[in-house]
Amino acid sequence: MKRLMGGILALGLSLQALAHGGMAELSVYDRTEARRLQVYWHQGRAYVVGKPGNEYQVVVRNKTGEELLAVVSVDGVNVITGETADPSQSGYVLGPRGSVAIQGWRKDLSRTAAFYFTSLSDSYAARTGRAQDVGVIGVAVFRKRIVEAPIARSEPHADAARGPRAAERAAAEAPRLGTGHGRQEHSPAQFVEFERASHAPAQVLTLYYDSHANLVARGIIRERVPVAPLPRPFPGFVPDPRG
Template structure:
């Protein structure tokens, strides 16, 4: 099946819960992290029963940052709350996404509205999420990135007699080097452009802290430049699917996914005073 055109972001642009946060990025073929734009910080990853979680703050804008580590161009199909972040369709891995060159990083700020505009992602209560407002609330609270490698281009087949090929072989490397340099310059130019574009709580305490679930809203309009490119996938299935769940800190606390901040009580002192004070006047 021939793939559809994709957006080239790079071209323009164990056991019980682990209650402490570790890394801020996950993935093998690609690093994926969630960056709180309003708070200007990476959201730490909390691992619970083999799943990755981040804690979002209601009202804060965020971005999905992807870095290609595959050693070849990749297609990243991005899903937010079960909705394709480019097309707005109910998400499926065979849909459109972002193409990133080898080693390229790209920040996805919002829902793709056109080749030049996005609507910002922001954390909000479930009823205000884009998915819920479009009648699809069942998968609110999860971000997914399906990663496909580009299908390698087959080397050209030699044409002509053996003597012709042997005679022309000394000149061939120079021509190939020239072509390689030209394509490399184009890729570097594209990569430069992409930068412009491109202690456990008690159950009762946990229950009392729970809030409405978080989703992702359809926020302010922003400039974000991409262009259409063709992309042929090396496999019909995603070689890696990176999944990050999210909710408010209070809700993750109530579910035992994050640990509460311990209350520091001053150490009792046996002799807190130096002199005997007067008794209260009666």
């Protein structure tokens, strides 16, 4: 069956990933300030700081020499279908050593609605009644099933559609921070053939985000406290008093 491949793959972005593993890497790029967001590690989890109002994109890079499928969720919502996210759903196909920059919620094969950091109440997830998973970006990575030799086969039965070989349709302390449903942009994509090698993902990447103030309050970011200089017993000559 067909899966979605974003036209943005052709750009081959080389942004350094923040949440990474053996097969793929995940990073967040602030489009408003034109910079990759720094990652903060805390108790084995990766966090980035989102600035309210800023648009951003999710970047997934394929580190392997084979095609991969990346099922991407933001705030627990599939970025292509808008469904409550599950690894079995639609995703983007990444070519060998390729990258995809996902700028927003996919509306159709030519448009997306921009991701932007916003209040929890204004987030797309909250506005569709699913605020419980706001503040996290996830990627489930699947390998492609390799057929060693072409063989004749009958059409699969309807009840086999959920099996591991099924080819699915894919589209390439204060209040918490969430992701909004922003302006619509031109973002072409197309359906391509991709069959998963297994039912379970080969890798899952997770990246949490929140405001700077919240991450400081939770102890994830530790700011340096300015230290006043010690008084000097012999600072110099006697100056005239003021006034």
